[in-house]
Structure formats: structure tokens, C-alpha cells
Amino acid sequence: MNTAGHSEATARRGLELTPFRGLRYDPERVGSLASVTSPPYDVVVRPDGVHHLQSADPHNIVRLILPQAGTSSARTEQAADTLRRWLDEGILTVEPEPCLYVYEQRDGNGMLQRGVIGALRVSEPEEGLVLPHEDVMPLVVADRAALMRATRANLEPLLLTYRGNGTAAEVVERTASLPPLLATTTEDGYQHTLWSVTDPVDMALVQSELARHQALIADGHHRWATYLRLRAEHPSPSPWDHGLVLLVDTVRYPLRVRAIHRLLHGLPVADALAAVDGLFRVRRLDAAQPEALAALADASCEGNAFLLAGDGGYHLLSHPDPALLARTIPADRPAAWRSLDATVLHSTLLEHVWHIPEDSPAHIAYIHDTAATVEKAERDGGTAVLMHPVREEVVRELARQGVTMPRKSTSFGPKPASGLVLRALEI
Template identity: 25%
Template sequence: MKIKPFFGYTPKPESAKKVVSPPYDVLNRKEARKYASGNEMSFLHVNKAEIDLDDEISPYDDKVYTKAKENLDSFIEKKFLVKEEKKVFYIYAQIKGSHTQKGIICLTSTQEYDEGKIKRHEFTRKAKEADRTKIVDIQNANAGPVFLSFRKKESLEKLIKVCSSGEPHIDVFSEFSQDRHVLWKVDNDELIEKFVTEFNDVPALYICDGHHRVQSASNVSKLRREKILKEGGKVTGEEPFNFMLSVVFPENHLAIFDYNRVIKFQEGMNQKAVMDHLEKMFKVEEIPTNKEEVNDGLTPPHFAKSINKGVFSMYLMKKWYSLITNPEFIPKNDPVGSLDSAILTETVLTPLFGIKDIRTSKKLDFVGGTRGYKELEKLVNKQQGEKTNGISLAFGVCPVSMEELMEVADSGNVMPPKSTWFVPKLLSGLVLRLIED
């Protein structure tokens, strides 16, 4: 795989905490405006510029893209973001609790994405894809890196460790996500060349998060190539617009959490009908409650957490159940169909609740694993209340493994929606790259 160093833009170490922000897509307009209130240095002014405009203006209005460009130019002019004197790589560590993951921030090739060497596991949505393409083109920047991974390679991990052994360039704690983000600069020419050489032997990269950012970078590359060719010029493939800002982690460093499902209150459905259906496909067992640790009359969720493939947890009428899938309902030699999220849809969500497209169904809520099983109980109990003319319930799903993700991507398929929940999330505003610099 081809990687390149680049002229990075980073905050000054002493002001990094004021600059960095949550990703643009984890806050709505109101939340983002509140978060950035009183802080002209918040990167949300760059990657969510609608907070600086009237609420009547759509986030997809041309005025928002223009404002985003103006704000980015202002950040650079005011030295909120400072350009490196030479092309560099960065080592990026994310530390949450006892978990640490370290990777390299570099440029990767949009051509290798187009060729299928940078592999996806999700489809993109056209509206969001068009939005990200427009913002990248107008800002002439990759305002946030793509989150990629590669199959573990010991020599590369050792190199990453060596380059992150000294004093960091930036070390910032995010109050929003409650994790540390640490950046080391790699500006030694010999080490830069070692990284380039090491990645030459990596057969593929895998998108973990940021499918729309990858596709938008590819779209911008295509637009700029076509413009040059139309004007009679030549394209070598080495032009800056043929590369995108990426952070690449070894797959064994990453943590994927469960992505769980809550069925909203279903009028007319009863517990017996649910149990009768489930017992045809699962071994259903009530999970015993540890009476000493019961809090507010609810089963302690850690007793119910699903940690084995093919085993689901279910919360129904203030009780937790274990659902062990009958092996005959687990497809063989099918990297997508054998995923727990796919099995749950095929055996329960579709036949029992009529949910065919989980991405668009209004019967479902999704809860990322970091919010815990207590959140599942809370949502179900709120939906159920004292009502007896129907039910609400939740399903805990075993986390997908990186090996499963890579197998799906290698097969050329995509995973069911809402299958992966990666934590920690990448901070915005830590590293930026101008495309034509």
C-alpha cells in the first residue's frame, strides 16, 4: 500500500484543548453551538459551520460551505492551526481507560480505494456523500482523517512504538469523550522512508469508520482529474488530490463494541407470542439475578452481557434472557449471513416484527455498547411503562471482531447497518491537511 508524508496543520500544544472538538456527526446543530459557545478556536466552526449562521439556513445551503471555507482560512491566518515546516507523519495514540491504540497519520491513495485495495464494509448514502464531497472540494482540505486498519504486522508495530517513545508534540484530554489523544511528530527522513517501505508490503487497508470521507475524497480526485484532462493536461497519479488524510491502526490495537437493538413499544404483541417464536430457533434461558447487587429492582446488566458469537441477550418485562442460536440457523461459508446482527434480523426482527430494512425502520432504536446494558433497560422500561396492551424489548448483540470485518470486506460484501461501534472516536481539529498546499 502507498502512503505519503504531508504538510500537517496542528494546533499549538498550549491551545490544543480549545481547538479540538468531537466529530461533526456526533452533535446536532444545537448541541454543537452550545459546545463551541464562547470559544472562537473550537474546530466546530470549521467542520460544522452552520453553528455560525441562522437556524433557518439549511446545513446544505451554499452559505454553510462558504462559511466553512472562510472559517478554515481564518484558523490558519490566526495561527489556531500551524503548518509544519516539512512533510511529516504523526503517530496518534488514543487512550480510554486501560485501552490504548496507536497508529500512523499519513496520506493514502484514493486510486487504491477505487481499485478495491482500501476495502469498505458499508454502503454510503448519496446525500451525505454529496455533502462531504462539496465541503472537501470547497475547503480544499481533508478536515478530518479517515479511520483505517491493516492486518497486524510486527515490524510496523515496532516502528510505531519507537516513534512514540519520546515526548509527544500534543497531549490533550477530551472532556466530551473522556479519553486522551496524543500526537508524536515523525520528521526524520530515515524513519519516514522506513514507514513507506514497510507499508509497501501491506496487501490491503480496511475502512473502520469514515466511509463517506473516503468516498468524498475519491470523488474530489475524480473531479480534479477530469478538469485537468478536459483542459488538455496530463495526470500522473501523484498529484496531491489523489491522496487523502488517514489514520491507520494495526487491527489488533482496535476495540469494537456491541451495537444493540431496542424494539419500540409494539401494540398488540405479547410475551407469549415472542417466547413461542424464539423457542423455535434458540435455546432460551432466563439469566439469574444476583439479589445482592440488584439496583432499583433491575437485573444488573453485566450478568446479561453477550460475549459469545451466536448468543444474544434479551430484556423483556424486566427480566434478562439468554438466546443461544440453534446451529442450523447460522449460515455456513457466508461472512455476512453468519454475523450475529444478520442472524438476529433474519430470525427475529423480520419474521416477528416485520422489520425488513433496519436502517429505515421506525420500530428500532440502536444503542452503542459504551452506553451499557443499563441504557437498554432504561429505554425498554420507559417504552413499556405500565402498559399491558403490548411490549417493548431489547436485544444485546455480541461485538463483531476485526477478523469478521476484514472477512466481509475481503469478500467484496458489506455488513448489515449498525454492526460496528468503534471507540475511541477520532478527535476533529487535531491534524488537518490542505489538498493543494
């Protein structure tokens, strides 16, 4: 029986993973491997996170994935110049031979995740091999495309999942028992370990199993859309036919699904609450953040619910007016999509109640960290909208149906650290 979002591909071709000569930091040329890594570009909270990472080491990967300059063209040129300089200076070195990589993440609470990093053939959407579950923002895709064009590199891997538990898993487990290429612990407490797979038999075992599967995009929708755009710009065959990915077999290593919160700039909590008066049930919670989130989880069991913060307290929105939902939510989508919290937030609250454009950075920010979202709202006088995570089975079912969720609906994790291995398209 096929598993939604991760089933074996029915197309003639399956996933095609190719070895490549990775770029890695020379540990002798940097302060530490941990100090040059970063979370994925869209997890770094600007500008605080960028400045913190830049100060951690002058060669932190954030200088490539989030270059800081006055204009878009200046940012991409800066990243390209930085990458060339680091290559010339030996800060980044080229792997002696093509390989796949086994990547492991651990935390202090017993979490263990392993997967395979390689260059994946960029398949067209109609092939049904790489399934998105979220919409993307065109401006972000354009930004990532400009950066990749300028650097001619895949600077950080996407996170994809598949359902296997076969020969690839055996290769991963066997490789993880060997001495690694690198091991480091980042300041969040995660341990990161990387091994290379160079044996032709092992690489063939991984490739043959993946050729029977399709994958779900867990993290990196904008970068996958960028891969598609850049592939279309370059006649095939070319290095742009492939993109850097981490593939995790979730039969062995299930991922965690967390919410992505919204920070509404320029909308004070009092104004947000006034606008929903009579449209939602509103209850002020005299509770600390953990208790407020627990109340949100309880309310989400009964229907759509949100937690507003930014004025020093928490306000639980629940039980939206059915007539309001009928009037504002498109009726031509599956019931599972219409009932999503993210759908109600974007179609009803943002568009019709608060009149906030969802793709304008001047009006809205998408932040993974709960405490950071609340702190920024309180500091800036905005409104934090805290979300409850979507169940993973809902994500899979919608992806199988070809229905994309509202943008930034989910956060799968743990996400791969950026800076452990890069892919230069010219090599």
C-alpha cells in the same frame, strides 16, 4: 500465511502513504487542546453531544465536522466559512514542512495504541488494498462529500489497520520516545499525544513497509466512500488522490471491537414485543444494565440474540424461528454473513417484522454508547435495540472474502480524536 483482512497485498502496488503539511490548533489561541477536540462525527450523539462540544470552546472542531444550520447547503457553507476564518485568525496554523505523524492514545486502564497519520493514496476497490467490511448509506456519503467539497479539507482521519510489525513499528516506537508536538487529556480520560516524523530516512522506512501491505477499514467507511467519490470527480493528479488516515499495526496494538446499538424512533417497546411474539423467544430480565448485557452475551453464544429496552426494563430476544430466518435472509451470502446478528436485525426484524427503513434518520439512529441509547429510548418512547459485538476474526474473514457486513455492524476502537491534525487540500 496471509491474515484475513490484513494480509500482504497481492496487487502490484501496496499502500502509499504520503507526508503532508498538517493544520493544527495554535494552543495559545484556544482554551485548551482538549476543549477543541471531538469524537468522530458519527460518534457524537446529536443534538446533546454537539451542543456540549460547542459550549466547551468556541473553536471546537465539531463546528467543522457537524455544522449546525437549517439546510445542507447552509451547513457546508458555514463550515467552509468557519475554516477560512480560523485560518485567517491563526486559530489553525500550517505545519512548516511536510511530515507524517505518530499518534498515541492511552487510557487509565493500561490501554495503549499507536499509529501513523498521513495522506493515503485512494485506491480503487478492485485493487484490494483498502478493504471495507460494512455497507454505507448513500445519504451520509453525499453529506460528507458536500462538506469536503466546501471546505476542501479532510477534517478527521479514518482508522485503518494492517498487520506489519516491521520497520514502520520501529519508527513509531523510536519517535514515541522523543518530545511530542502536543499532548492533552480529553474529558473521557484518554491521553492523546502527537509527534511529527520529518526525517527522510524514517519516512521512507514507514512507506516501504506499508507498500507491502493492505489495510482493513476499522472506522470511517462513509469517509472512505467519500474519498472515492471525490477522487472520481477530479482529474488525476490532484490533491483528491489522497485522503487523511490513521494506520494502526494490530500486531503491536490490537483494536477493541464493540457493538453499535439501534434506537428505533416511534416504535414503543410494547409494540416491538407484540410484533415478535411467536417469532423469537422473549424473556423479561429483572436486572440492571450490566447484568442484562451479561445475559445478552451468554445468549449470543448459542445464536442470534438482542436486548430491547426503553420501557424501564430489559427484554432478551433469542432463538429466532428458523422458518422466519429462511424466509427473510438472502441465501446467496456466506454462512458467516447469514448468521450475523446485524443481518438478522436488518433483514428479518427491521425489514419484515417491524417494517422500519434502515436508512431513514426519522425512523432509526445508530448510537455507540449503551447508556445513551437506553436513556434516549426511555425519554422519547422508542425502542433501544442493544447488540453484542461481532468477533474480530469474523470481520476479517468476511472482508477477505469481499463480503460487506450490514451497515454499522461494528465499532472498532479506540477511535482517533478529531481536531488534533487536519489536512487542507490546497496546501
